[in-house]
Amino acid sequence: MLSCTNKQAVQLNLVIKNIRRREKMTYKLFTDSSADLSSEVIEKYKITVVPLSVRFDEEEYFDLTPKEFYDKLEVSDTLPITSQVSPESFITAFKEVLDKGNKIICVTIGANASGTFQSATIAKESLETEDIILIDSNSLCLGTGMIAVKIGQMLEKGADLEAILQMAQYHTNNKIEHLFCVDTLKYLKKGGRIKASKAVIAEVLNIKPVLVVDNAITVPFGKVRGRNKVISYFVEHIKSNFDYEKNNVVIVGHSQDRPFADKMVEALKTEVGYEGEIIVSEIGAIIGTHAGPGVLAVFYVKK
Numbered sequence: 001m002l003s004c005t006n007k008q009a010v011q012l013n014l015v016i017k018n019i020r021r022r023e024k025m026t027y028k029l030f031t032d033s034s035a036d037l038s039s040e041v042i043e044k045y046k047i048t049v050v051p052l053s054v055r056f057d058e059e060e061y062f063d064l065t066p067k068e069f070y071d072k073l074e075v076s077d078t079l080p081i082t083s084q085v086s087p088e089s090f091i092t093a094f095k096e097v098l099d100k101g102n103k104i105i106c107v108t109i110g111a112n113a114s115g116t117f118q119s120a121t122i123a124k125e126s127l128e129t130e131d132i133i134l135i136d137s138n139s140l141c142l143g144t145g146m147i148a149v150k151i152g153q154m155l156e157k158g159a160d161l162e163a164i165l166q167m168a169q170y171h172t173n174n175k176i177e178h179l180f181c182v183d184t185l186k187y188l189k190k191g192g193r194i195k196a197s198k199a200v201i202a203e204v205l206n207i208k209p210v211l212v213v214d215n216a217i218t219v220p221f222g223k224v225r226g227r228n229k230v231i232s233y234f235v236e237h238i239k240s241n242f243d244y245e246k247n248n249v250v251i252v253g254h255s256q257d258r259p260f261a262d263k264m265v266e267a268l269k270t271e272v273g274y275e276g277e278i279i280v281s282e283i284g285a286i287i288g289t290h291a292g293p294g295v296l297a298v299f300y301v302k303k
Contacts, residue, residue: 027161028097029152030106032085032116034286035145036253041279045152050093052109052116053083054285066282070256070293079190082285084115090123098131105155105164107135107148109286110216133165138172140213141287142251142299147171149249149279175246177302178213179221179237180287181230183257183294185209193290218287230296231264235271238298242272246301249277253297255288260296268298 031037033051042049051062056072060083064072073080085108097104111117117136124132135151137144147168154164185203188194208230210222224233250268254261261280268274283295 026102027105027155028102029148029155030093030097030104031144031148032108033284034082034109034114034116034141035107035148036142036281036284036286037145037148038279038281041145041149041281045149045156047148047152048093048097050085050089052085052114052286054289055081055083064285066255066284066288069285069288073187073288073292079187080285080289082289085119087119087122087126090120091126094123094127094132098127098129103131103133105133105135105151107137107144107151107168109144110138110140111136112138112216113140113286133161135168136172138174138216139176140178140216140218141283142253142281142297143176143178143213145281146176146249146251146299149251153249171301174215175243175301177238177241177300178211178218178297179234179299180211180213180218180291180295180297181224181234182209182211182291183227183296184292187290187292227294231267234264234296234298235267238268238272238300241302242274243301243303244274247274247276249279250274251279251281251299253281253283253287253295253299255283255291255295256293257296260294264296264298 028048029045030048030050033049037047054061054064054069056076057078094104106120108117108120117134120134124134135147137147139147150167150171151164154167182188185194206226208224208227209220210224210233211218212221224230252261252264265278265280268278283297287295
C-alpha cells in the first residue's frame with residue numbers, strides 16, 4: 001500500500017510526463033518549397049511549406065507544379081528567376097501557427113545559396129519570440145527535404161527537442177550527399193554555367209556532367225559517357241561513401257523521368273544493399289532552372 005506522499009509523487013510524475021508529451025506535440029514543422037517534397041510526404045509529416053517564387057519574364061508564380069514548371073521552361077526564351085521567401089511571407093505563416101499556441105521548427109535551403117534563412121531570421125526577430133527554432137540545412141533541394149523528413153519522423157515518434165537538434169546539427173555539417181547527373185546542357189549553357197563550345201563538344205560525345213553539393217553550393221564532380229551508364233556510376237560512388245548506420249531514409253530525385261528514378265531505386269536495393277525507406281520526388285525550380293528535365297539525383301548520408 002502506497003503512502004499518501006508516494007501517491008502524490010506518482011501523480012506528479014504522471015503530470016510531468018503528460019506536460020512533456022504535450023510539449024513534444026506542439027512543435028510544427030516548416031520548410032520552404034525548394035525542399036521539393038511531394039504532397040504525400042508533406043501530408044504524412046504535417047509539414048507547412050512556405051513557397052519561393054519563380055518568375056518567367058514578367059509573370060511571377062508561387063505554386064507551379066514540377067510539370068508546369070518544366071513545360072514553361074521548355075518554351076521560355078530566357079531562364080526563369082527564382083526568388084527567396086520574403087520575411088513577410090514567413091511572418092504570416094509563423095504567426096498563424098504561433099497564435100494557436102504551437103511552437104515551430106523551420107528548416108530552410110542553405111544560407112550559402114539563398115537569402116531564405118535570413119528572411120526567416122528577420123521574421124523571428126520581428127515576432128519577438130523564442131518559440132521558433134530555425135535550422136539552416138546547409139543543403140539544396142531534396143537535401144533540405146531529407147532533413148525535414150528526418151525531423152518529421154522524430155516528431156512523429158515523440159523525440160525530445162534536444163535529440164532533434166543533435167540530429168540536425170550532425171546532418172547540416174555537410175553530411176548529406178547530393179549526387180546529380182544532368183541529361184541536357186541546354187540550360188547550363190543558356191545560364192552561362194558552361195561555355196557554348198564546351199557544351200557542343202559534350203553533346204557530340206554524349207557526355208553527362210555529374211555534380212555534387214558542398215555547403216549548399218553545386219560543384220562539378222565527374223562525367224558519364226551516355227545516360228545508360230549513369231546508374232552504374234552512381235552505384236559505385238554511393239557504395240564508396242554510404243553510411244549504412246545513419247541512413248534510415250534515402251531520397252531519389254528526378255525531373256520528368258520517373259521510370260529512370262525507379263531503376264535507381266531498384267539499384268539501391270539490389271546493388272548498394274540498402275534496406276531502408278526510399279522516397280522518390282520530383283526536382284523543382286531551384287535545380288531545374290539550370291539542369292532542366294532528365295536529371296537523376298540521389299540524396300543520402302555519407303561517411
